[in-house]
Amino acid sequence: MKNGNYLGIDTSNYTTSAALYREDESVAHSKRLLPVKEGQLGLRQSDAVFHHVQQLPQILEPLLRQHPVLRAIGASSRPRSAEGSYMPCFTVGLGTAKILADTLGIALHLCSHQENHIAAALYSAGRLELLRQTFLAFHVSGGTTEAVLVEPDKEHLIRTRLVASSLDLKGGQAVDRVGVMLGLSFPAGPELERLALQSDAKFKIRSAMRGCDCSLSGIENQCRAMLDKGAPKEEIARFCLLSLLAALDAMCGALLKEYGDLPVLFAGGVMSNSIIRQALTQRYGAAFATPAFSADNAAGAAILAAIKEEVT
Numbered sequence: 001m002k003n004g005n006y007l008g009i010d011t012s013n014y015t016t017s018a019a020l021y022r023e024d025e026s027v028a029h030s031k032r033l034l035p036v037k038e039g040q041l042g043l044r045q046s047d048a049v050f051h052h053v054q055q056l057p058q059i060l061e062p063l064l065r066q067h068p069v070l071r072a073i074g075a076s077s078r079p080r081s082a083e084g085s086y087m088p089c090f091t092v093g094l095g096t097a098k099i100l101a102d103t104l105g106i107a108l109h110l111c112s113h114q115e116n117h118i119a120a121a122l123y124s125a126g127r128l129e130l131l132r133q134t135f136l137a138f139h140v141s142g143g144t145t146e147a148v149l150v151e152p153d154k155e156h157l158i159r160t161r162l163v164a165s166s167l168d169l170k171g172g173q174a175v176d177r178v179g180v181m182l183g184l185s186f187p188a189g190p191e192l193e194r195l196a197l198q199s200d201a202k203f204k205i206r207s208a209m210r211g212c213d214c215s216l217s218g219i220e221n222q223c224r225a226m227l228d229k230g231a232p233k234e235e236i237a238r239f240c241l242l243s244l245l246a247a248l249d250a251m252c253g254a255l256l257k258e259y260g261d262l263p264v265l266f267a268g269g270v271m272s273n274s275i276i277r278q279a280l281t282q283r284y285g286a287a288f289a290t291p292a293f294s295a296d297n298a299a300g301a302a303i304l305a306a307i308k309e310e311v312t
Helices: 045-064 090-104 113-125 128-132 171-181 189-196 217-228 233-259 274-284 299-311
Strands: 005-011 015-021 027-033 070-078 107-112 135-140 145-153 157-165 208-210 213-215 264-267
Touching: 005 045, 005 090, 005 113, 005 299, 015 045, 015 299, 027 045, 027 299, 045 090, 070 090, 070 113, 070 299, 090 107, 107 113, 107 299, 113 128, 113 135, 113 145, 113 157, 113 264, 113 299, 128 145, 128 299, 135 233, 145 233, 157 213, 157 233, 157 299, 171 189, 171 217, 171 233, 189 233, 189 274, 208 233, 213 233, 217 233, 233 264, 233 274, 264 274
Parallel strands: 005 070, 070 107, 135 264
Antiparallel strands: 005 015, 015 027, 135 145, 145 157, 208 213
């Protein structure tokens, strides 16, 4: 890596994030969840933008206080690398990144939130070399449940092509809705996992599939029916996560059958779940990020900026 440090900024619908990719190739995180009122399942975009404006200076301060010599800045500018992909919350990080880059006279490299997640996961898993070849990446979060074919690209470093997705609920939505249903706080992923690990219940689960795409809305409905019948919360939590695992397993198996024996990466906040991670690692030898790099973070934007600077 060229001398210097690289700053990454990501303002998603869940977290205000910044990261410093340093000369020794270590990463310093600074991030904070957006505040969500108890019982609610997310934020309106106007509220997310407001909270990012309030939080981003506080998030950047501990990183910039180290007086790093910044060589370039990376920022997430949109949810996905697709025409028309847009979400207002990303404009906060993008605007701040532009001001900093212009003031410091350094390059600004843009990426999508999804590309940021992929790069962060690859770094955490020690698999950045996959950026030089074709692989299959899953991005599973509150806003998306998608599989993309990732291919090297001379101009943009990587190119992603959507090959499968959820047709209704997203993985994180299913987890959060069931979690709130069980009285857990939002976002519910970590608490739901702890609850599920208290049960060893077995279930026969058949995923709802259409080709390589999945449907996840049935998970919420079945969990609601279990709760109405008085099933223990631990069993409901376990059923929810095993149902999501079954859907991802079916998607991955179908895609590998169609596209060949490719390396597989799982990224996104939902993929920090130990139950899902262990099963898919055993079955596919899949690469996963550590929890800090699975949840929303800005490390990928900083890392992609560093690599783009290296090749220019």
